[in-house]
Amino acid sequence: MSIILDISGDEHITIDTFQPGDAPGVGDLFRKVYGEDYPVKLVYDPEGLVKAFEKHENIPGVARSSKGTVVGYVSIFRSAPVETVYEGGQGLVLVDYRKHGILRELIRYYSEVLAPAYGADAVFGEAVCNHVYSQKAWAMHGAIETALEVDLMPGAVYAKEGTTGRVATLHMTRMYRPMEHTVYAPRQYKEAMRFIYDGFTSGARVAKATDESAAGEPTSIESSHFEFAHVTRMTVRQAGQDFPAVFEEYERDALDKGMVVIQVWLKLSWPFIAGLTDWLSGKGYFFGGILPRWFGEDGLLMQKVAVRPNWEGIMLYSDRAERILAAVREDWQRVTT
Structure with missing residues (x-):
């Protein structure tokens, strides 16, 4: 399953599961936005991205422009002690494409397509608490609040947003396979x-x-x-x-x-x-x-x-x-x- 978004008369976006040929474009996308400073260095490593995908350690969804470039990215990845619980995140859309609902559709794609297809018991996110936008986005896709991680992130990361002091995150989970x-x-x-x-x-x-x-x-x-x-x-x-x-x-x-x-x-x-x-x-x-x-x-x-x-x-x-x-x-x- 893929999602098609028509954004202009001569361009459309296809949201789909990562393929090995997307790997160089993923690195280019992050460089255009963050330079070489994004903390998850895997996104810059085409070979590493492919290997992590093949092992189901990092399962991305990508937004491809009909003009041939990767303009959006999101992934579910393993960070919990058990392999069947994934974290969702690393969402990014190229600046020129941010008014078309691409990130919203990427999140819907991993919630409705990737997580069930790859056997996730649950997918969680750590929604920052210096604003409520990411919390609402998670809630829209079925995630429920279960914990509060106090002062998890340094405020300097969000200084451009006017944040002072450390930032808490709200642990939100969508359950796919309840177990008694x-x-x-x-x-x-x-x-x-x-x-x-x-x-x-x-x-x-x-x-x-x-x-x-x-x-x-x-x-x-x-x-x-x-x-x-x-x-x-x-x-x-x-x-x-x-x-x-x-x-x-x-x-x-x-x-x-x-x-x-x-x-x-x-x-x-x-x-x-x-x-x-x-x-x-x-x-x-x-x-x-x-x-x-x-x-x-x-x-x-x-x-x-x-x-x-x-x-x-x-x-x-x-x-x-x-x-x-x-x-x-x-x-x-x-x-x-």
Whole structure:
């Protein structure tokens, strides 16, 4: 399936799935807009784009002009711990073509065509909160708010938009393959989690987390540092009784590298998760929300910010998002006072 847009008497745009022959044109498109400064360097690498597409790691949709150039691009790509959850983003349209609804149709294309065709369980986006436009765009295509990532991006990235202070993002997910499974809610997050799940079709059943100790297996954590944003993300694959000691080692490394924001991803399928969240709360980590299908089953976002979060800079488009913000801020106040 492709989408055809007639934009003038002698030119039309075809929105379609990426083909290897598009790769040089994708690089040209990004150079025309960003020079060599776009942070995702894959777009400049024709061979890398083709290989990532063949492995289903990065699946683009492109807008081709009938005059022979690539004038728009968007992709779904793997960034979650499980391969069947994709992130949607990297949307770009050449400046001279931005009044024809091309980006809107590119987003519709990956939502309605690419994600189902390539077996995505879910596709999520991180909509910036220094304005509400991207939040509304995600909502138009069936994405639901499930978490708030506080102070995720440095304000300097959006300085031309008049932004001051770090920028939060709203985690929004469109579910393609709901799966029945049980998630365990720590007592302090039970109300917020039930609210999030009540408006989201995921197949999850919320149960009370138990008082049992973490599993007997050794703790396994994967840590990724994003130096340009001063953000560290920790994926907790397994949590054992050595969790505090192992975690503190990873946290110390992040702080030594000057990270401002630390995110922790935990498995909501663990009945013993309450012990982990209690311990993390004691170290200043607070509730972020739910990450649908993050580990195959759902994940929980905990987060810590080294300075006072830029709460005043958060703009949200919906009452549901405001409710999530209230839960996040209330827990931040609880763990920091």
